[in-house]
Amino acid sequence: MPVLWIALIVLAAAAIAYVLARRSALASAQGDVRRMHSLPSYYGWHAFILTALPALLLMLAWLIFQPLFIENRIASQLPAEATATATSQQLAMRDVRSVADGLQAAISSGAITPEEMEAFTNDPSTLRARLGEAGVALGGNVTSETLEAAQNFRALASTMNLTMTVLVIGVALAGAAIALKQVRPDFWARNAVERTVMGLLIFASAIAIFTTISIVFSMVFETMNFFRQYPWQSFFFGTTWSPVFHGNSQLGIVPLLWGTLYISFIALLVAVPIGLFAAIYLSEYASNRVRSFAKPLIEVLAGIPTIVYGLFALVTVGPLLRDYFAQPLGLGSSGTSVMTAGLVMGVMIIPFVSSLSDDIINSVPQSLRDGSLGLGATKSETIRQVVLPAALPGIVGAVLLAASRAIGETMIVVLGAGAAARLGLNPFEAMTTITVKIVSQLTGDTDFNSPETLVAFALGLTLFVITLGLNIFALYIVRKYREQYE
């Protein structure tokens, strides 16, 4: 039985249990809700949870472990030469699986009858052609060992599926029975439901945390692989970035790090003043009418895809800067430059600064403004000396968020600043960033064992550590300067 059907049956059983438990709860209290510990619907929900949750968890676990188990069993039946090495065993198992899937598809669609199947068991050589006619393509001719293994595979899988169906539905029914037996006016159904809700919330936060941890781990392992092949001193302190795919690459992170920080710095130089001033205008000076259309308009900037910004940088800003600033000043003749990428990226992150700062400034209590105005301060004095200091932790947080956005940005850099790794001070020269190089090292024909490819993971981990550091720093600032208002 397909998994979806089992899940639907379990849910239907849970729904029935809900109705039954609710009804029996009401009946046990002679229809008087006040004599029960919890509202009738809590008894219903308790029954629903007890029916559905264990059964669905069992099914999930089963579905995860069944393929592993079957694989193990079938592999032990394969001939010894097929399982000699891990790679050959993988290949053999792939054949078995595709033959089994092909047979399953052909039989369930009626293209091959069970009688024909008998014939194939004795002469598997025609099976490939027959399956091809039925619309199932196989990679190679089928040997009798493979066919036998595939048949065993199908048999085992169908037995296990049946077992699972029976077990899951049995657990669901058992859960329902237990829940229905528990329905008594003095049973604390409300508290039981509460615990399940808490469990659900813990589960959700655990998923987020475990995902982060596993991402970090996968990066750490690949990075360790990289450092086994390439000395870390040359990576962290090397000032040349020139990957060569036939070896002898120089993979120094310094020019990339420099490019990242330089471009982000220019972006912040653009975004922080403009964003902050816009936020101050919106929250302190603008009338409600202006605010209600200006704020969404600014936020539109955040919704523009970064590739569009990149095009804008490439087609408009780059040539403009080259023709009117760089060339007349004799600073270079490159259409792509740090300045181009920095300016365009700055525009992109304005809404991050302005929108968050606006919310933060608005959350400063009006009583502080009144206090300052009541002492005879002007509006701008009030903002400068009372409102902004009170909002500072939040504003720093907004700026650091914008900074991590800038550091992680790729598309604008590719199109605006180019892809040449360079260590220089001239903002009108092309440079590039860590993220761009991660992309270029991983695209195209790559061999996942060469340092030229693995360096991408080391770069990624470095980037992660930098943004993590920024976040910790932001938290520190916020904690240190946080003020308590009522």
Next chain:
Amino acid sequence: MNDMRIAERDVSTSETKIAARGVQVHYGTTHALKDVDIDILNGNVTAFIGPSGCGKSTFLRCLNRMNDTIAAAKVTGSIKLDGEDIYDAKVDPVQLRAKVGMVFQKPNPFPKSIYDNVAYGPKIHGLTRSKAELDNVVETSLKKAALWNEVKDRLHSPGTGLSGGQQQRLCIARAVATSPEVLLMDEPCSALDPIATAQVEELIDELRGQFAVVIVTHSMQQAARVSQKTAFFHLGNLVEFGETGQIFTNPRDPRTESYISGRIG
């Protein structure tokens, strides 16, 4: 109006600081304050009492033009401070608020140190020439607010770390530091416990020697304890204004009598 004559009589004995005539306040379409005439005298504490929403806080905020910060509010009539109309186009509301200080209902210390909270007004108005002078102003103001002994050892710790009563006295010290001529207090004790309230009341009594004090309060006992003159507001009207003793013992208007005896409000 009868009660106005009492006020007029007092003018001969004590100097009028603020004279309001025919003050009306509209918030959008709401007529919040109707035709208020009142004289605030120097060296006195004037209490505004009345049920919630009667317009007493609104009127208080007219006296230092704090209503200007509310876009929908419109004030008409004349309010004269030392004979000069404060709603005249020549008057800078910012300058006015330096002369007419205000203490708010909830303590609202700035997120700064205790010292900087008190020094805020003198600094923005350039009242002091040197650091020593500023230190002096801070110390005197804190002493006037009866807070000096409690905070003199931690002037540079944050003002928000003080207790509620201390915070309110800090706000009074902050208002006093700009040496205002009038001090407006909008229910200054409503967020305080009885002990802190007693301290603030004692303080108000000391302060009236230097400024005209106007206090809005919900507590009639407080009005009776601290004020020399009392004004009773009801539904946007100034119902009765007179000597505190007379208002509480022998009110002329039946509405005042009902309010102070607890029948309306």
